[in-house]
Amino acid sequence: MDQLKIIGTSPVRIDALEKVTGAAKYAGDYRPDRAVWARLVVSTHAHANILSIDASEALALPGVLGVLTGADVPEIRTGGYLRDRHILCKKEVRYVGDYVALVVAHDELTAAKAAALVHVEYEELPAVLSVKEAMKPDPIRVHEDVGSYLPTGFQDIEEFGQDPNYPNLFSSYAQVKGDVEKGFAEADVIVENDYSIPFVSHCTMETHSCVVIPEENGDLTIYASEQKGSTAKYEVAGDLGLNPAKIHFHIPYLGGGFGGKTSISVTDLAAVAAMKYGCPVRMVMTREESFTSGGLRGAADLHIKDGYMKDGTLVARQVEALCNGGAYSTHSAILVMCAGEGAIGNYRVPNLMVETKGIYTNTPPTAPYRALGSEYFVFAIERNMDEAAKKLGIDRAEIRLKNVITDGEFDGDDHLVENNGSRECLLKTLKDFDVNKKRPPQGPWYFGRGLSLGNKFVGVEDPAGTGALVKIEDDGSAVICISHVEMGQGALTVDAMAAAEELKLPYNKIRIVFGDSDICPHDMGTFCSRGTYVNGNAIKLACREAVRKMLEAAAAVMELPADELDTENGRIFEKANPEHFITIPDLFTGEGSVMEGGHIMGSATWHHPNAFEPYPNQKPMTFSYGAWGIEVAVNSETGEVVPTELVGCYDAGRVVNIKACQGQIEGAFSMGLGQAIFEEVMLNDAGRVINGNFRDYKIPTFMDGPSNGQLRFGFLEDSYNPYGPNGAKGIGEVANIPVLPAIANAVSDAIGAELYRLPFSRENVLKAIKEKQA
Amino acid sequence: MKQRIELNVNGQKYEVFAEPNAMLADVLREDLRFTGVKKGCDDGDCGACSVLLDGKVIPSCTTLACEVQGREITTIEGVKQGNLLHPVQQAFVDCFALQCGFCTPGMVMAAISLLNENPHPTEAEIRDYLRGNICRCTGYTKIIEAVQTAAERMGGK
Numbered sequence: 014m015d016q017l018k019i020i021g022t023s024p025v026r027i028d029a030l031e032k033v034t035g036a037a038k039y040a041g042d043y044r045p046d047r048a049v050w051a052r053l054v055v056s057t058h059a060h061a062n063i064l065s066i067d068a069s070e071a072l073a074l075p076g077v078l079g080v081l082t083g084a085d086v087p088e089i090r091t092g093g094y095l096r097d098r099h100i101l102c103k104k105e106v107r108y109v110g111d112y113v114a115l116v117v118a119h120d121e122l123t124a125a126k127a128a129a130l131v132h133v134e135y136e137e138l139p140a141v142l143s144v145k146e147a148m149k150p151d152p153i154r155v156h157e158d159v160g161s162y163l164p165t166g167f168q169d170i171e172e173f174g175q176d177p178n179y180p181n182l183f184s185s186y187a188q189v190k191g192d193v194e195k196g197f198a199e200a201d202v203i204v205e206n207d208y209s210i211p212f213v214s215h216c217t218m219e220t221h222s223c224v225v226i227p228e229e230n231g232d233l234t235i236y237a238s239e240q241k242g243s244t245a246k247y248e249v250a251g252d253l254g255l256n257p258a259k260i261h262f263h264i265p266y267l268g269g270g271f272g273g274k275t276s277i278s279v280t281d282l283a284a285v286a287a288m289k290y291g292c293p294v295r296m297v298m299t300r301e302e303s304f305t306s307g308g309l310r311g312a313a314d315l316h317i318k319d320g321y322m323k324d325g326t327l328v329a330r331q332v333e334a335l336c337n338g339g340a341y342s343t344h345s346a347i348l349v350m351c352a353g354e355g356a357i358g359n360y361r362v363p364n365l366m367v368e369t370k371g372i373y374t375n376t377p378p379t380a381p382y383r384a385l386g387s388e389y390f391v392f393a394i395e396r397n398m399d400e401a402a403k404k405l406g407i408d409r410a411e412i413r414l415k416n417v418i419t420d421g422e423f424d425g426d427d428h429l430v431e432n433n434g435s436r437e438c439l440l441k442t443l444k445d446f447d448v449n450k451k452r453p454p455q456g457p458w459y460f461g462r463g464l465s466l467g468n469k470f471v472g473v474e475d476p477a478g479t480g481a482l483v484k485i486e487d488d489g490s491a492v493i494c495i496s497h498v499e500m501g502q503g504a505l506t507v508d509a510m511a512a513a514e515e516l517k518l519p520y521n522k523i524r525i526v527f528g529d530s531d532i533c534p535h536d537m538g539t540f541c542s543r544g545t546y547v548n549g550n551a552i553k554l555a556c557r558e559a560v561r562k563m564l565e566a567a568a569a570v571m572e573l574p575a576d577e578l579d580t581e582n583g584r585i586f587e588k589a590n591p592e593h594f595i596t597i598p599d600l601f602t603g604e605g606s607v608m609e610g611g612h613i614m615g616s617a618t619w620h621h622p623n624a625f626e627p628y629p630n631q632k633p634m635t636f637s638y639g640a641w642g643i644e645v646a647v648n649s650e651t652g653e654v655v656p657t658e659l660v661g662c663y664d665a666g667r668v669v670n671i672k673a674c675q676g677q678i679e680g681a682f683s684m685g686l687g688q689a690i691f692e693e694v695m696l697n698d699a700g701r702v703i704n705g706n707f708r709d710y711k712i713p714t715f716m717d718g719p720s721n722g723q724l725r726f727g728f729l730e731d732s733y734n735p736y737g738p739n740g741a742k743g744i745g746e747v748a749n750i751p752v753l754p755a756i757a758n759a760v761s762d763a764i765g766a767e768l769y770r771l772p773f774s775r776e777n778v779l780k781a782i783k784e785k786q787a
Numbered sequence: 788m789k790q791r792i793e794l795n796v797n798g799q800k801y802e803v804f805a806e807p808n809a810m811l812a813d814v815l816r817e818d819l820r821f822t823g824v825k826k827g828c829d830d831g832d833c834g835a836c837s838v839l840l841d842g843k844v845i846p847s848c849t850t851l852a853c854e855v856q857g858r859e860i861t862t863i864e865g866v867k868q869g870n871l872l873h874p875v876q877q878a879f880v881d882c883f884a885l886q887c888g889f890c891t892p893g894m895v896m897a898a899i900s901l902l903n904e905n906p907h908p909t910e911a912e913i914r915d916y917l918r919g920n921i922c923r924c925t926g927y928t929k930i931i932e933a934v935q936t937a938a939e940r941m942g943g944k
Contacts, residue, residue: 025880032888033876033895035823035863042822121813122806216923218827218835218889268825268889269923300828501887501924672883676925680886683926707832707921715914718927 019513020739023672024520026506037266040238041222041297048293051286052124054114054131056106059140059375059700071127076119091252093276094346096163100281107340109701110305117286140375144335147181147372154180155373183342184371186350196329196364200320204401208393209770210313211693219268220298221278225287234261240274241538242496246530248277264528267500272381273308276343304705308380312337315393325407327416329364338371341378345371352386357425358468358636359435361418365425384746395465395754431633434664434729438640446642446660457650461763467750471635471743472541478618480534481551483559485613487601489583490522497548498539503673511549515556517581542743549738550619559615566600637747638664641755647763652775654690661726667740678748683713685752690773797865812836812847823863823892834920837893838862844900863892875937884933886924894920898934
């Protein structure tokens, strides 16, 4: 490993000052002159035809500019991967909350008041709310003809695996290795279960927000809370039939993302209104809207069949997942293709079959949620593994160690395994955590222990690559322009650290310009744990070019060949005689300067080495890994679950900023705890979200987290990703993955009953205890 | 019908015209442009809009603007001491007690309110006092460290 100066330390976040003073601006904070507000009128039915819309009362309200309906929006549909949604419904509404009309008014209160005065007459249609119903023969169709929908072309995905026999199937994917039937025939023990995953909400503290400003020349300037980096402008342009170069897309700080801001949500609507009324239009989703239309993590039903030999060797695994995409597919189309990756990263499976289906229902549209389906695949796999251990009479650590995949093997997707820290993460966790330790009950409290591994593919292979621009300023500082989205994960901090390392400048000499599509080079988006990886690589390349130019400029001033020069800490010096130096400002202003009035810029585009490989291939893919060993206490009278001992380890490659990375894990722990024991967006039998607020949908608060010092976790210190910038991988998603299954396994261990349905809420835990007693 | 409201924010008097049902959070953000006041729920459930009213934390999204006339309102924009960060702000920076930053202004205000009342809070007291402020990013650990650090640095003054 190379000797690094700043990577692996914890300089304060580059955005911290703005964020503690309230100066940090989010999309909803921008208020251009003459800005007006838009508010949605939404469907009250899960499935219906719009017969008429009467906006006369709303229009009569002082301050109302107008009301847009389906007739005002383009014929072309929008979507994440599949164009399946009109910006405003033209005729049919497909979920409670679907977009029927848009009220535009001078202020937010008036817009809200007017929205309530828009009267819509519907012809109700039968609705389909569950994936099982939706996959029956001749089902109620959520969309008339899914086969006619066009791909958006995002990530070049054109094929969705649809099937005319299943009109609600929007995408399907199968991953096959070996022969599962043969494997099951050889197996001594079969463990087969169904797991049920609920809808959950990302609960980003900032709801989806934007302002769209129509410029005099017909251009649009946009500030929006989107994770999609420079692709966001292409999406809006494609949806509205505009030239992308005429859209000036700004992605300011995001108040959280977690995958929920990967699809354009309100920006298209505000853009249509801005163009129609010729004034800037602001939109901010209410929390209630966010709980319905903010892109929930879809519900899913998983069926897992595992075949084991008596000694605990896993010989075959079959997973069938029915993913509820809701009324519109958005990024669930890609989730279907990627979720199965969760099934291949940790364990050796000689015979594997993963079939994943994305299905329309008349429920809220869905989005990725901090692991693109891998989080629930891993949950089901790890739960099933514990049941197998029990059946086989094998230690739960041993069954994992026996099957954990290691470097040099080929994984379930037939990629060469490289830099796989699964085994080491598990061993390091087991060093401080004895999964077999038994604690006697204390009153109503029963204790149980669980283990889990987790893995997440770090998604990087974009043929368009990721660009970065670096400008050396005449005071010796540097500005980096990048499309990396800062949503809390510390994007800009790790970018500045990568730049400081490469330019050999102090961290506080780096400034980041981010999210401005006019000046920041291309990146497809900040999701799939790819941000640190791709942007860091691009920054390194751009910085190298800037250094080269700097040395060339210095060579002229110092009258030495450039290859005899080097730079560090703002000095450019002769390698053979470091005391013979000039400073960076000397390049611009010093005597004999060749740069006066000029500039030094480096720019580069980084491509992943696999980006142009034909698929399928056996090239190694980059994964991050993690493991948790968790003890919980379960109250047998109330069903309450309290984590009591928490030991974890992660392989995130070389960690860039230790404290920021710890923060990702602490936050993800809280999120995983919420998924395990609290969170479920509930729909009633009419398809309406009935708990869309923070009182009825509980997420962990200060009162629920483990107390300080209770979370004990570390990193694999010698992990180094040869493709990553300075050895880094990614952390965002994998941080979340093993938490939920380890808690789930511990709860199950505590009460001595298998649990298959998330969340393990008090009600569900009590029910399981009662069923066991009966 | 809009009415004239006089508000004292961060030591400065302001006159605004607002509907009688206008919430303080909206008046602060929209009329006075204190956009450090964040809105995460509109129901007083998340704490992002927390401001101080006579030194004590309240949710401004469920407080009527007309009802707090003549009272001392402090937003995140009003806590810096000259050019220096308030010790709570500085501790949030030093302890990595923020990620997306959307809950941070409210969190800082609640923490200042706590330390006004209780200069040496225990971890349990911090958790209890801040329970109305939700953070989705940090898992709260580093926020507690920051409040403890600030309390130490302020030395109970």
